Amino acid sequence: MTVKETAMTGSEILVACEKVSTEAEVTGIKRSYRSMEYSPESCIPGSGKRTGWGLRMVRNTKLGVAGEWGMIDPFRLVDKVIGSCRYGSEAVFSFPENSPEFDSPPEGDELKQMTHEQVRNYLDQLQEEVQKIHPLAALSARIKWGGNSIFILNSRGLSGSYEKTTSHSTFSVSLPSDNGLIQSVYTLNTAGSLPVKDQVIDMLMLPLQQGDIKSAGTSGKKNIVLSPVAFSLLLQAVRAGVSGKLLAEGASPLAGMEGRQVVGSKLTIRDLPGLNSGAANAPFDSEGVPTRDKTLFENGIFTGFIHDLESAAVCRTESTGSSGRNLGEHSKPVCTNLAVDPSVSGSVNTLDETGSGILVTSILSAGGSNAASGSFVFDCGRVFVFRRGEIQGYRDGCVLYGNAYDALSKTAAVGSRQYRAGTDLLPFISIEGLSVR
Amino acid sequence: MQKYRELAEKLLAGSEADFAELHIEQTAKTTVAQAGLNHTNSGPVEQFTGTARVLVENKWGIHEFSSPDQMQNALSLASSLAMHSRPYLNPFPILPPAIRDTYSDDSNGVPLSDVSLREKTFLCRHYCDLLGASLTRGSVKVTYDELLRDKVIVNSSGTSVREVENLGSIKAQAVLPGDFAASEQFAVRGSFDLFRGREKHIERMSRNLLTRAKTTGIASGTYRVILDPELTGILIHEAFGHLVEADFLENNPAVAHMLRTGSAVGSECVNIIDDSLLMNHPGSMKWDDEGTPGARTKLVSSGRIVSWLHTMETAAKFDAVPTGNARISEHGKPPEARMTCTYMEPGTTSLEKLKLRLNNGLYLKGFMGGATDMDRFSIAVQEAWVVRNGTIHKPGTPVVISGKVTDVLGSILDTGDDLQLTGSLSGCSRRGGNAIAVTYGGPHVLISEMQVR
Missing domain, CATH: 3.30.2290.10 (PmbA/TldD superfamily)
Structure with missing residues (x-):
């Protein structure tokens, strides 16, 4: 046809x-x-x-x-x-x-x-x-x-x-x-x-990666490096939080935070429907409103919500061209190609900058997390213990927990290269003092 | 669908391929959601889809189409695609029997499709109001999902089966400030009756949630635990079931050797079944997605492996009996060996006796999410209750249980005398594929060592 x-x-x-x-x-x-x-x-x-x-x-x-x-x-x-x-x-x-x-x-x-x-x-x-x-x-x-x-x-x-x-x-x-x-x-x-x-x-x-098995370690605050794949899951909270629908329902943790520092100043997070290599690119959204690239967090400062026609009407603002939906379903505001700016200097995986901690390469299960409030409970599969920037070995599993915005506010370093994770374009990220058990 | 089935039979009767198959489906999906005072309904979204699959000179080709008039062309395209395929080195698949049969859920109570959208909408509002009335803080949501499917599988060896399915689920969810969450889901195949009169369940769910909001923390460590039937089912599904899906084992010879017939994987009291013929459950199938009849397959008997789950290809490769577990998660994709209704058989011990045998430990109930990487499993638990001297002492915070697949079945000390099955329309996704309907369950079980965080 x-x-x-x-x-x-x-x-x-x-x-x-x-x-x-x-x-x-x-x-x-x-x-x-x-x-x-x-x-x-x-x-x-x-x-x-x-x-x-x-x-x-x-x-x-x-x-x-x-x-x-x-x-x-x-x-x-x-x-x-x-x-x-x-x-x-x-x-x-x-x-x-x-x-x-x-x-x-x-x-x-x-x-x-x-x-x-x-x-x-x-x-x-x-x-x-x-x-x-x-x-x-x-x-x-x-x-x-x-x-x-x-x-x-x-x-x-x-x-x-x-x-x-x-x-x-x-x-x-x-x-x-x-x-x-x-x-x-x-x-x-x-x-x-x-x-x-x-x-x-x-x-x-x-x-x-192979290496020596490390003991389970103690619970407490640790420096964590998330791979782009693991980072993408942490950003679920951001995807939900910036949605005008959640704001319209009175449930967004970002309500009233526009113009304020919400996440670490090393983080600039963008929604890029105009990114040619991004699978979620589109000149207009699913309601026919032209799309535009948007900066959601500029050096950690929250710049504003994304809206479709309905959430914009409820919040008395304009649609940002962010409507998304499956065929035959109702519209909701969605991020398209979510991208985090890489650092201009520093290492790809941020291990050198972080020194010692745990590298998380994948999340086994996120059951019990609540994207709307930002709370998360990530059971990680095999994680890697590193010291002075070098992988020392692995340990079988740990649980990361806390609030995504709180975690992102402790961003210590951002990697220098972006990788794709789903439709996202993300670097490695290093977070200081994340709760681990 | 009958006329499309006849057309498919006619087209395949003249097939010159080694094997050819047409799988056609008409589906209608509806969702009704009530979140607090906000109501939305989506659909129905109707769909006609088909897949042609052809084996020519030991090479497979596959083509998805979206209209019955494309069936002939789809078979030709699949044949020509097979030319780009690598030769299939395994033995010729064990084909399903040459039968012509039809099964419909319509004979099984009031079909979901006969119930008005008005009643479905009302029921969601009613349960949501009920939940909201007792939980004045936090958020509540009730969702009804429905999938009506009319499926036909015809092949060149004379199989022609048609199955009409009515699948539905109602899910109630509540979140209190502080992220105390609860959810309860009822899923059926066939009759709508199970969804009516659930007020007591909803009230119990909100009562439980309020009690749990006054919890004390549970320290990470290894505990002696009792799992409720839902968690037992999830444990069986995640920690064991995915491992015996034969197409996974085909690519992992070391694991296949570890899980060979007769090898011990659990304690003596562990007996595990996959039964696709439990026809009022969402995971069931009269015939699988290759037309092989559904079956009750014993996977583990007294702690030892008896069988794996097979498609017609893996059954041939491993010289096994086809188990009717071929399922497609999306059209245009070859069938995979997947679970249907998988459960642990009950024993003879009452829950009260299990608690006494537990003595001190945790009683874990309800499922919030889980996964496996084939080596470790992880399950988020909704309710953790501290048990002291065989009686419930106090509620604890939600926990995550995890462990090595190979360790956990061996730590089961005893199985309860109850059996409860839980189902979901979108309960199981594998390697990034679409989710399929599954059922899982078992009795309460007592486990000597479980990692709790």
Whole structure:
């Protein structure tokens, strides 16, 4: 289906809504992908296509939403949204009117043209690199890559579309050791090209370092270095906290903190929907509002919330173009490509600057954490003890706990290189005096 | 779906591939959420999806499609993709039996789809009000999730099965200031009846939470503990179940050797089952996602390994009987060997006797989250109660239990005489994949040593 054909179907759905709604909005997604399942035992190429439609409507002042993937019947879709409006929440905002021309993100030609053969070679090379480091290590991976066409149309005249090429990769390596099996999993999303190999190797092999077993150690405050993968989980609190929805509900711990120092002055945290290599890039959000890159924390000072139309209306402000949602679901403000600025000097992994402490490369479980309040309880798998910047050995597990904002306010050092973790772009981070048990 | 099934049968009857399979599904997902005074409902989001999988000259190819008229093309595309595949070195898969059958949840009580959105909305509001009335501070939320699925699997060896599933869950959550949290979930397959009349559970949950808000800290260390049935189930699922998924073992020969048939993994009282035929539970399947009939598989008997969980490929490779555990977490992806309804069999000891045998230690209840890296497991526990001289003494702060997979089953001293199963629509995710519905459970168990933090 071309963008033009998509627009026609979208228009048909809008026409079907004319007499039964005050306002209506149609979103469409077309995905066409290739995939590769890779393991020591097999290598299975795949492909697929999916088309989906979402419809949001205001009827009798109530907001309703529904969606369909695959076989689309406009009238059935409208009927479902009418049903959803009956028990929907009160609509407190209007859909946007026609917007200026959107700049479509540049096409990821390298990724778009990538064949199964090329991806298999890429994975074979990665497997060779892995085995150079650990001859017994076995790489498994799934890479899914392809094009996405996104389309939006509403009854107030807004119309927009864009295309982008992204990849979603999960790599895992397992390694038998004297002390049991060690496994490392690394998941990341990119746009335009496959993940950079040396970054994948760095993140994947980091948790597999060998060394002497250290005793469990005592509970108390310790210096902690978080890898980008572990840091990404700590930032869940920031993602929730900066959301205008949480502010509108009166539950954000950042309420009233704008312009104040909230996290360490070494931290500048940005939301970058304009980042071309970021898989979450988009010229407009899921409500058709143009996106823009935003600094959320400038040298630790909180600069403001992100909003979609609803949270902006409740908080009497403007949408920041931060609406995100799955097809057929309600909008909420979301971060896109969350990035933390690397330091201009210093080491990649901050171990030298930190001196002694514990390096956490992955979080096994975050059960009991509450992203809304910022409290966290992270059970870390294997962690590494370091002294004078050198890894001395590992210990089997520890629990980190506390409040994410409090932890981030104790940032002692930030690494000099960014790595991808999911859609985030993050360096290593060193935190002073985090509670460990 | 019947006409699409017939079309699939017709297309596959003429297949020249070594093996070809079409898996088609129609689903409808609905979510209703009540958070304090805020109400939202999403969906239904309806979806038609299919996957064509073809084995040609020992090479697999796979293609996802989104409309029935693309089935023929999907088979061709999967065949041509197979040419890019590496030769499949394992023995030819053990194919499911050539049967034509249908199973529908509609015969099993009031189907979820027959209950109005109005009643589902009302129930969420009602339970949320009830929770909010007793917890004047903090936040409360009640969510209803529903997945209606009509699934057809047809292959070139004459298998044609159709299963109509009604899956639903209600989850009540509450958080008090100071981050004291509680959640309770009921999940079913089939009838809506289980969701009605849950007021007493909700009231008990809020009472418990208020009691626990006056807790004392529990020092990190190794404790003698009793786990409730939900935690026993999670322990079995995370600490053991994932290890015997044969596609994991296929890539990890050292672990496969450690977990070979007959090897001891637990104490004598440990008996573990995976039963996909418990049809009123969300993890169940009459047929797995390759069309192999569901089964009750004994995984551990008297502490020793009896079987692993298999797809048709891993069963062939390990010269085993197919167990009907092939599951897809998303279309376009090959099936994986995964758990369905996994539980520990009960013993004969009452909870009161278990407490007496515990004497001094912790009674742990409720699950807040957990994971395994295949070597260690970690489970966040909702309630920790200090037990002194065999009786509950006082509530403690929430804790995390963790340990080595290989150690914990050997530390089980006794199993209770009760059996309780818990399910979830999105209960299990593996290696970054989408979550699938699973059920887990067991009796209360007494464990001699558990690392508590």
